[in-house]
Amino acid sequence: MPRFMGFVRMEEGGPMPPQALFEAMDVYIGEQAGKGHFLDGGGLYGTEDTVNFVVRTGETTRVDGPYAEAKEVVGGWALLQYDTVEDAIAGQQEFAELHAKYWPECNMVATLRQISDEPPTPADA
Numbered sequence: 001m002p003r004f005m006g007f008v009r010m011e012e013g014g015p016m017p018p019q020a021l022f023e024a025m026d027v028y029i030g031e032q033a034g035k036g037h038f039l040d041g042g043g044l045y046g047t048e049d050t051v052n053f054v055v056r057t058g059e060t061t062r063v064d065g066p067y068a069e070a071k072e073v074v075g076g077w078a079l080l081q082y083d084t085v086e087d088a089i090a091g092q093q094e095f096a097e098l099h100a101k102y103w104p105e106c107n108m109v110a111t112l113r114q115i116s117d118e119p120p121t122p123a124d125a
Contacts, residue, residue, distance in 0.1 A: 003039075003115040004088045006078040006095065010108040011071065012046055021102035028098055032080075037091060041078030072109070080112075088112060 032038035050065035067073075082088040089112060096110040 001081050001083060002085060002088065003117075004080040004082065004092075005113050005115060006041070006080055006092055007074050007111040007113070008076040008108055009072045009111065010075050010106065012073045012075075014106075017099075017103050017106070021099065024098050024102050028095065032091065037080055037082055037087075039079040039081055041076065041080075043076045044074060047073055075108075085114065088114070 029038050029041070047065035047067050050067070052063045052065075054061045054063055080088060080091065082091060092110055092112040096108075099106050099108055099110070
């Protein structure tokens, strides 16, 4: 059964979501978990404590947050499982529509990516 990662990207430091969205999300996630679609997920703290390790031309550099230049940050994630890609897309759209309905002033991007079950093939193989 295909697995997916869902991500929520939004502007950091904006207002907290309204209670109605939290309540709607609790119901939605409970329903999705009951159907075996929502496996795990949660919100993420802000970038003030983020640590990135950047690799460029064979050198590794540590870069600590916060990141003033960041316009959008990943604010939440979910590990999902659906029978088909189409079902996963429909589920992610329903998730996004909950935000539009219960938090209309929110500007966010709900991203869905399928998880590869095969290791990548090395470029020099």
